Amino acid sequence: MTHLRVRPLIVESVRPSEPCAACEARPFSVCNAIDQRDIERLAALAVSLSVDAGRTFIEEGDPAEHFFNVTAGTAKLFKLLPDGRRQITGFASMGTFLGLAVSSTYAFGAEAVEPMRICRFSRPKLRALLDDFPAMEKRLLEVASNELVAAQEQMLLLGRKTARERLASFLVTRGVCAGNGAPACGHRAAEKVTLPMTRSDIADYLGLTIETVSRTLTRFKSERLIDIPNAADILIRDHAALRSLATGLH
Amino acid sequence: MTHLRVRPLIVESVRPSEPCAACEARPFSVCNAIDQRDIERLAALAVSLSVDAGRTFIEEGDPAEHFFNVTAGTAKLFKLLPDGRRQITGFASMGTFLGLAVSSTYAFGAEAVEPMRICRFSRPKLRALLDDFPAMEKRLLEVASNELVAAQEQMLLLGRKTARERLASFLVTRGVCAGNGAPACGHRAAEKVTLPMTRSDIADYLGLTIETVSRTLTRFKSERLIDIPNAADILIRDHAALRSLATGLH
DNA sequence: CGTGCTTTTGAAAATCATCAAGTATAGTGG
């Protein structure tokens, strides 16, 4: 019954010849908590995978069998209501660690918004490894703490900010921390913000509709705060004004 | 300016004779990760404090010098915008651990909504202790992971749920996990939900106004979903209907 | 150069916020 066969989530599945040691994402990820000489033990667990754009590689409610580490590309993390309403809780890019749940099932779904490369670890095996590398456990706690802070900031945005303030916050945050896709998080503001996600994704991230997102961006443009050479790229023209808007000052 | 504060935050400051060993909150907190025989080392760091209702004991932006563990009472955790808009990101009750931030300053404020008892730890000292007790570090990671899941659920609520759905979610969650103040989190539904916080707090938690909270509760009452003997107590009359509403089913 | 998608733009509708009283409730002091 070939027609019932589930299409494999994963397009390619390899153990790179020089697995973690040469990983470009390592400096940005929890993996850098492990010494160069111990890195092989981690590499033995890692499976590097390609994920096509649009592919869901974590399904909310599924048994949580793996941890993931994003090594390239971007994913959206989301929760759904039965009628299809969606809240995107965050975007994961290079270095982001996924699957930090105590529960036995995933609390959120994850879908690639652009072609991705991810590193997959068996949950129980990585857990076992963590016992030998408390430094990595410490890093995980740091990561979780930072995400918690970001989540609180997002709650403020979703609960109390206007549409204009939400878009301004989004652009500013993207500009500072995800300038052009690289999560180098240089603390300098980017001129150009590249948005790999659709307006629909942005809307579901900010608790708005696509129409409101589009209208608000258009208005920013008419106010000379930004330029929109094409839908995916935003040029920041008045960073100060945007930052001010983002923090709730009118 | 916290430095200019006249009245002391803390009303009473004691090291109880049997510090952590007999702590009622320990079974609910991260402290239970430490063995009975090692508990003294933790107790040596702990300072037990009383906090009056309405007192702010964590100020957003202040240097993060302490961790806290709630041993009795309830606090609201919040973030503010410059013009006074407030988002309550959560309520902390018995067993809740506070202060998990990597940053050197608190990312949120905390205020007692009813008389509280908290356990205070010096950040650097507890950090040092954690090196000797990886089990506690593990527990902290669990706690942070769980809070992350709760935060994502709250983002779904704030970004995508209607006022009715938000209130229903709030009542159901309170009924299951905070029945009558004890965070036993028994998985049975409570008949009565006691709300130590004001309507204003509920509104700021759910991203609504006090008027909408009040009206929605009144409507639930007229629909026989709940009873409101007094503003602080809510009787759940139709738990199934509320749960259904909370998950977005109309 | 269609075809299908995303994005933009417009008009109408709706939910929720704001403004404004009015009613409980609790705490205080006479």
Next chain:
DNA sequence: CCACTATACTTGATGATTTTCAAAAGCACG
């Protein structure tokens, strides 16, 4: 014990931001 005050809560009328519904305009891809 009872006014008296302050605060919290409820209820009503109006209004505004955002959503919904609808359709046109861009863009990418075969």
